Structures are given as C-alpha cells and as structure tokens.
Amino acid sequence: MITFTNVSKKYDEITVVDELNLSIEDGEFVILIGPSGCGKTTTLKMINKLIEMDKGEIHIDDKNISDINGDELRREIGYVIQQIGLFPNLTIKENILVVPRLLKWKEEKCDKRVHELLELVGMPYEENAMKYPNELSGGQQQRIGVLRALAGEPPIILMDEPFGALDPVTRESLQDELKVLQKKLHKTIIFVTHDMEEALKMADKIVFMSDGKILQVASPEEMLANPADSLITDFMGRHAVTTEEQYHDLTCKEVMFKELIFVSETEKPLEVASKIKKSDHDMAVIVDENAAPKGVVTLDLIKQFQQADKKIVEIADTEVEKVSENKLAKDAFNQMIKDNKNYLLVMDDKNKVTGLITRDVITNSLARLVWGDMDWAL
Amino acid sequence: MGIIAFLDQYGVRLMKAILVHLQYVFISVAIGFVIAFVLAIVLSRYPKLSSIVIPVLGIFQTIPGLVFIGVLFIYLGMKPITVIIALGVYAVFPILKNTYTGIINVDPELIEAARGCGMNSLQILYKIEIPNAMSSIFSGLRMSTIYTVSWAVLAAMIGLGGLGEFVYRGIETNNNTLIIGGAVPAAILAMTLGYLIDLIEDKITPRGLKGGR
Numbered sequence: 001m002i003t004f005t006n007v008s009k010k011y012d013e014i015t016v017v018d019e020l021n022l023s024i025e026d027g028e029f030v031i032l033i034g035p036s037g038c039g040k041t042t043t044l045k046m047i048n049k050l051i052e053m054d055k056g057e058i059h060i061d062d063k064n065i066s067d068i069n070g071d072e073l074r075r076e077i078g079y080v081i082q083q084i085g086l087f088p089n090l091t092i093k094e095n096i097l098v099v100p101r102l103l104k105w106k107e108e109k110c111d112k113r114v115h116e117l118l119e120l121v122g123m124p125y126e127e128n129a130m131k132y133p134n135e136l137s138g139g140q141q142q143r144i145g146v147l148r149a150l151a152g153e154p155p156i157i158l159m160d161e162p163f164g165a166l167d168p169v170t171r172e173s174l175q176d177e178l179k180v181l182q183k184k185l186h187k188t189i190i191f192v193t194h195d196m197e198e199a200l201k202m203a204d205k206i207v208f209m210s211d212g213k214i215l216q217v218a219s220p221e222e223m224l225a226n227p228a229d230s231l232i233t234d235f236m237g238r239h240a241v242t243t244e245e246q247y248h249d250l251t252c253k254e255v256m257f258k259e260l261i262f263v264s265e266t267e268k269p270l271e272v273a274s275k276i277k278k279s280d281h282d283m284a285v286i287v288d289e290n291a292a293p294k295g296v297v298t299l300d301l302i303k304q305f306q307q308a309d310k311k312i313v314e315i316a317d318t319e320v321e322k323v324s325e326n327k328l329a330k331d332a333f334n335q336m337i338k339d340n341k342n343y344l345l346v347m348d349d350k351n352k353v354t355g356l357i358t359r360d361v362i363t364n365s366l367a368r369l370v371w372g373d374m375d376w377a378l
Numbered sequence: 379m380g381i382i383a384f385l386d387q388y389g390v391r392l393m394k395a396i397l398v399h400l401q402y403v404f405i406s407v408a409i410g411f412v413i414a415f416v417l418a419i420v421l422s423r424y425p426k427l428s429s430i431v432i433p434v435l436g437i438f439q440t441i442p443g444l445v446f447i448g449v450l451f452i453y454l455g456m457k458p459i460t461v462i463i464a465l466g467v468y469a470v471f472p473i474l475k476n477t478y479t480g481i482i483n484v485d486p487e488l489i490e491a492a493r494g495c496g497m498n499s500l501q502i503l504y505k506i507e508i509p510n511a512m513s514s515i516f517s518g519l520r521m522s523t524i525y526t527v528s529w530a531v532l533a534a535m536i537g538l539g540g541l542g543e544f545v546y547r548g549i550e551t552n553n554n555t556l557i558i559g560g561a562v563p564a565a566i567l568a569m570t571l572g573y574l575i576d577l578i579e580d581k582i583t584p585r586g587l588k589g590g591r
Contacts (some may be wrong), residue, residue, distance in 0.1 A: 085491025088488075
C-alpha cells in the first residue's frame with residue numbers, strides 16, 4: 001500500500017503538487033491523468049524519489065520513503081518511461097538484468113529470470129536475448145522496457161506514459177498485454193497518461209489531477225457516469241458522448257455479417273451443406289440468377305429434412321424478413337426481437353443481398369458498447 | 379636516390395628514429411589520455427565550471443608547439459621529459475574536449491532510465507555514460523595521437539631524436555632526400571596509428587552502438 005499524506009512540491013514559486021492525499025492498494029492499477037502541467041508526472045516520480053518532495057510524507061507499506069536511500073528504493077520499484085530508454089550499449093538480456101545485477105542476484109537466477117520474462121511477452125530467448133535494442137521494433141523495445149521494470153520482482157511499477165510514443169496499433173496490443181500481465185502478476189501499477197481512452201481501458205482506479213490537486217478518484221465506470229468536475233467532463237466528454245452517439249447511430253451495414261455464402265436455387269442440399277461446413281457460418285443465402293434473394297437455409301434445416309434429391313430452395317426458409325442496409329441497427333434489432341426471428345437479410349438499394357443480421361450480431365454490438373471497440377472475431 | 383639506396387645508407391638510423399618517435403608518442407598520449415579522461419569526467423559533473431575551463435584550455439592549445447617546447451627546454455633542459463611533457467600537454471585537449479562532449483551528450487533519457495533502475499552516479503558513469511560516449515572518446519584519442527606524431531618531430535629541435543632529426547638535418551644540409559626520408563615515415567606512422575585506433579574501437583564497440591545512432 002502506498003500512502004501520500006499532504007505531499008507538496010514547488011518549483012521556484014510554482015506549486016506543482018499541492019497538499020496531495022492519496023492511497024493506493026496493493027495490486028491496484030491506478031492511472032494518474034490530467035491536463036499537462038497538472039502534476040501527475042511529478043507525483044509519480046516522487047514515489048521513487050526521482051523527485052524529492054518539499055512537504056508531506058509518502059509511505060510504502062509502513063516505511064516512510066524519506067528514510068530509504070533513493071538508489072536502493074528505486075531498485076525495489078519498477079520504472080518505465082515513454083522514451084523507453086533501453087541502454088544501446090547493452091544486449092536485451094543485459095538490459096533486462098540491470099536491476100537484478102544491481103541487487104547482486106546469482107548468475108543462474110538471472111539467467112532463469114530472463115528466460116521466464118521473455119517468454120511472458122512471447123519473444124523467444126534464443127532469438128532475442130543477444131540482440132541489441134536498435135535491432136528491435138519500437139513495440140518490442142517497449143516490451144523489453146516493461147520487462148526491465150519487472151525483472152527485479154518489484155511489487156510496485158511506475159509507468160510514465162509508457163505507450164505514448166508508439167503507433168496506435170502497437171499501443172493497443174501493448175495495453176492488452178500489460179493488462180493481462182497485471183492480472184497474472186498482481187503488481188501495483190501506477191501509470192501516468194493524458195489519454196482518457198487509455199485510462200478508461202486500463203485502470204482499476206483513475207486519479208484525475210489538475211493544478212497539483214486531485215479532482216476525483218474513481219473507477220472508470222463511475223468517472224464516466226458521475227464526473228466530479230466540468231474539467232473532467234471536458235476531458236473525457238468527447239469520449240463519453242461520441243461513444244454513445246456512435247453506437248446509437250450504427251446502421252445495419254456497419255454491424256452485419258458480410259462474408260456470406262451464396263448458393264443457387266437448384267443446388268442439392270448435400271452440396272450446400274458441405275459449402276456451409278467449409279465456412280465459419282452455419283447458413284447460406286439462396287439467390288436466383290439475378291442475384292435476388294430466394295431464402296435462407298441453415299445447416300439445421302438441411303439436417304432436419306435429409307432429402308438429398310430435393311432442390312435446396314424447397315427446404316429453405318423463404319419467408320425471411322429484409323431490411324435496408326441504411327436502417328438503424330437498433331431498429332433492425334427491435335424488429336428481429338419483436339418478430340422472434342433468428343436472422344434478417346440486409347439489402348442494398350438495388351435489392352441485392354449485402355449481409356445478414358443474426359443474434360450473434362446483436363451480441364457483438366452490445367459487447368462493443370460494454371467493452372469498447374475491440375477487434376471482434378465475428 | 380632510390381628507396382633501396384636510402385634504406386641501405388640510413389636504414390638503421392631510420393629504425394632507431396621511428397622507435398624513439400613512437401616512444402614519445404605512446405608515453406605522452408598515454409599520460410595525456412589519463413589526465414584528459416579524469417578531467418573530462420570531473421568537468422562533466424560541473425558543467426558550469428567547464429564552460430570556463432574548456433575555452434581557457436582551448437586558448438592554451440593555440441600556443442605554437444615550437445614556443446612551448448622552447449620554453450620548457452629553458453627550464454628543464456635537454457631531457458626526454460621535456461618532450462614528453464610538451465607533447466602530453468598538447469595531447470590532453472582533444473581527448474578532454476571529446477570525452478567531455480561525449481559524456482554530456484549522452485541521451486538524458488538514458489540517464490533517467492538508469493537512475494530509475496536504481497544505479498548510483500558512479501554506476502551510471504561507468505555502465506552508461508562512458509560506454510555511450512565511447513565513439514567520441516575514441517575520436518579524441520585518434521586526433522591526439524595523430525597530432526602528437528607530427529608534433530613529436532619538434533623533439534629534434536632540441537636534439538632529442540625521433541623522425542624530426544631527419545627533417546632538421548635535411549633542412550640544415552639542404553638535402554631533400556633526408557627531409558622526405560623523415561616526413562614520409564612520420565606520415566605513415568600517423569596513418570597506421572590512426573588505423574590501429576579505429577581497429578580497436580571497432581573491436582570493443584558493441585553492435586548496438588554501431589550503424590549510426
């Protein structure tokens with residue numbers, strides 16, 4: 001547990017952190033967020049004494065950090081910076097082992113630890129340990145940056161905008177990995193960012209700061225629901241509002257399954273069944289020679305009839321409801337639920353089938369609302 | 379006079395002169411290096427002080443070697459130590475300047491990361507700052523060595539041998555062969571030593587610091 005008691009820091013006459021009180025539980029993922037100059041980075045760096053506070057006390061468990069030598073304290077606390085800061089003169093292995101070596105671990109223990117850590121992020125030892133930082137991509141470098149912070153088995157890890165310099169795709173995958181790592185390792189993580197989306201995604205607890213003071217401490221859900229200050233609303237307002245609007249305005253075209261299997265009316269049920277089985281779906285759309293839809297057939301229907309000599313169109317469900325692809329998704333969902341249908345065909349304005357809405361589509365769309373935009377495997 | 383004939387006549391003396399010359403270079407560069415290296419590290423801890431000290435040393439560097447060696451000769455006499463002190467003093471500045479610049483220019487993010495890992499300032503110095511300043515330190519060393527090879531020619535001015543002896547004798551007796559016979563080996567010596575230093579640098583520079591960064 002980390003406790004801040006009336007902590008203040010001034011640079012010249014400017015107070016950057018003002019009488020701060022905060023406590024952080026073990027194993028918590030805490031995000032410090034706020035506009036630039038709000039004192040979040042200073043707050044972070046006072047924990048490992050990279051910046052000395054002017055007033056107040058910080059306790060880690062029951063130890064007052066002002067009683068601990070700064071260098072020794074920092075060996076017990078992981079630290080990740082935005083610019084990564086891997087040492088270019090050292091190999092990946094040596095970079096990871098910086099802290100264990102300072103802690104004078106035995107060589108076998110060091111060796112084991114490097115294997116274990118590289119495995120944790122899916123970078124095989126044989127391939128990576130002897131490389132130098134400039135031989136890795138930015139994302140890989142920051143993975144090593146995180147491993148370097150984990151190497152000495154510190155209970156606490158400080159991260160100063162660690163993914164700020166990465167491209168959005170890499171950033172997202174590192175965020176996901178970090179989240180998984182944290183669940184697995186139960187570290188206390190204190191993470192500085194100015195990206196509200198990142199905060200909402202990662203944090204157990206968000207600490208919103210402005211002008212050296214804490215405006216609100218809350219879980220992401222609570223902060224979204226009840227922002228304590230107009231500044232917080234502004235900060236995430238865009239995020240909160242647009243997500244809502246965005247999802248409320250989704251059209252059928254944006255949510256539907258697009259990779260359909262089309263079969264002609266005259267095909268035999270067994271052929272159709274094998275086509276369906278080869279795909280990821282469990283149904284096919286039957287179309288005539290003008291590509292106009294005649295019905296939908298599911299694997300279940302084919303099994304039910306078991307009549308190999310019939311034409312597929314004879315066993316198909318030919319009374320499928322159709323919706324325009326520009327219709328609002330929520331209206332289509334309502335229609336489906338009201339009529340107790342399992343699927344709807346989505347049509348473009350030339351009366352061609354472009355997609356399908358099923359119960360799975362509804363589920364995925366709802367999931368997106370709850371968990372945010374992720375790469376949903378449909 | 380052909381090369382063969384020249385070597386036939388002066389070969390032994392030439393070898394001796396080269397050895398003496400090399401001794402001057404090695405000893406004075408070694409001493410200069412130690413002084414420069416230590417001083418550069420001290421100065422890098424006090425950047426304010428160095429903004430005064432380094433320009434002042436730079437001015438001293440512009441005193442012609444001829445004058446300096448002459449003045450030392452008056453006080454110390456015709457001893458090898460006179461040459462070594464003079465050359466050593468001149469060797470200091472390029473190494474000092476480059477080592478200092480190299481250390482000062484190490485990416486501050488690396489220093490912050492190193493502190494964040496819990497290194498103390500001594501550990502940061504020898505694990506991070508010096509290794510990352512290495513190429514700059516080496517270019518200072520190379521510069522000093524090459525300069526010292528040419529300055530060591532001045533030793534002959536006060537009768538202390540080295541390749542300068544050929545040059546001075548040649549000038550005195552209006553013998554171009556002798557002048558060239560001293561100047562060419564000195565040039566070759568400078569190039570060879572420069573090349574050796576490059577070789578050593580390449581050998582000890584980790585792959586991670588090569589290829590431009």
